[in-house]
Amino acid sequence: MSLSRSELEVLVALNMVKGIGTVLFRRLLKAFGSLDALRKATAKQMQSVQGIGPILAGEFAEIRDKGKYLKELDLVARAGARIVAYSSDEYPVLLKTVFDHPLLMYVKGALPEAGMPCIAVVGSRRPTFYGQQQAEKLSAALAGRGACVISGLARGIDTHAHQGALRAKGATCGVLGSGLLKIYPDENRKLAERMCEHGAIISEMPMSSPPDARNFPRRNRIVSGMSLGVLVVEAGERSGALITADWALEQNREVFAVPGKIDSPQSIGCHNLIKRGAKLVQDVEDVLEELRGFASFRGPDGADAVKRPAPPGLSPAEELLLSLLSSDPKPIDDLISESQLTPGTVSAKLLSLELRKLAKQLPGKNFVRLD
Numbered sequence: 182m183s184l185s186r187s188e189l190e191v192l193v194a195l196n197m198v199k200g201i202g203t204v205l206f207r208r209l210l211k212a213f214g215s216l217d218a219l220r221k222a223t224a225k226q227m228q229s230v231q232g233i234g235p236i237l238a239g240e241f242a243e244i245r246d247k248g249k250y251l252k253e254l255d256l257v258a259r260a261g262a263r264i265v266a267y268s269s270d271e272y273p274v275l276l277k278t279v280f281d282h283p284l285l286m287y288v289k290g291a292l293p294e295a296g297m298p299c300i301a302v303v304g305s306r307r308p309t310f311y312g313q314q315q316a317e318k319l320s321a322a323l324a325g326r327g328a329c330v331i332s333g334l335a336r337g338i339d340t341h342a343h344q345g346a347l348r349a350k351g352a353t354c355g356v357l358g359s360g361l362l363k364i365y366p367d368e369n370r371k372l373a374e375r376m377c378e379h380g381a382i383i384s385e386m387p388m389s390s391p392p393d394a395r396n397f398p399r400r401n402r403i404v405s406g407m408s409l410g411v412l413v414v415e416a417g418e419r420s421g422a423l424i425t426a427d428w429a430l431e432q433n434r435e436v437f438a439v440p441g442k443i444d445s446p447q448s449i450g451c452h453n454l455i456k457r458g459a460k461l462v463q464d465v466e467d468v469l470e471e472l473r474g475f476a477s478f479r480g481p482d483g484a485d486a487v488k489r490p491a492p493p494g495l496s497p498a499e500e501l502l503l504s505l506l507s508s509d510p511k512p513i514d515d516l517i518s519e520s521q522l523t524p525g526t527v528s529a530k531l532l533s534l535e536l537r538k539l540a541k542q543l544p545g546k547n548f549v550r551l552d
Contacts, residue, residue: 324351
């Protein structure tokens, strides 16, 4: 059910008032009967509703009476975005089941189509190379099987999750902790633009809202609320990704976790989730098996299509060095010792593997293998 222009204006004005969320909105709607009646309500009348004091009522009246919502609607139009209200058929069905779902969402791009399974992939803002690889690989495989990858466009695992989905030419959506005109972090602006072509960026906050630490925990309820399950790739003991997992449990969603080294601080959160009952994930099938009762996924060909085959023509020395590399960083001295090759040969062959995108050098002359 679409809202009339006047109803949408009231909803936008309400959403611009910090402190009026789903619960207070329901009380207001019950008290006044309709959005049109709210449009005409005085600040004094609004204060009769439990939880609406003089400050909230006054802010709404000022936004409404001074037409501040019109500037907001103009910003939406100029940005090429749109507003999807809670009553819209386009509003994500799963998110509607969340008790405190957003009144509206600012959207740029295309939301997942009805029936498309959505899976959240989240994790540390300071991941290890292993975590980066797993986030990209699993997200590419999920997107290749027809799922939309949901994350928060933050640094770290979120970024790699979105990139993995795009590499698979799949769908991905980023839920922001700021307005659509304040992409955060700034270095993800180009990524956000690409996502709008293969998915969407989403926010429940007014267009010019700056990023604020208080916004992100509530943002996470949308990430999990849109999804059938939440996959935590790498998370420290107090990682914000664990908040998303907690939201998922509260919303009766599935929780998955990728294990890491037992002594890695970046994997403590994942290991604790597994101890609490999260499903351990080694490959994408571990996720899909758990969710097949809720959604259908494409066959494995979709996932295989995004794998990058190693180019032919490696020399014996290159094949040997590649076999000694993994996703765990290995010092060049260890490679020299284990391969029994000369330092000059090892350096030259590692450079060749890097140029072929089969290996990567990390700080401290450590090397890892690329999938």
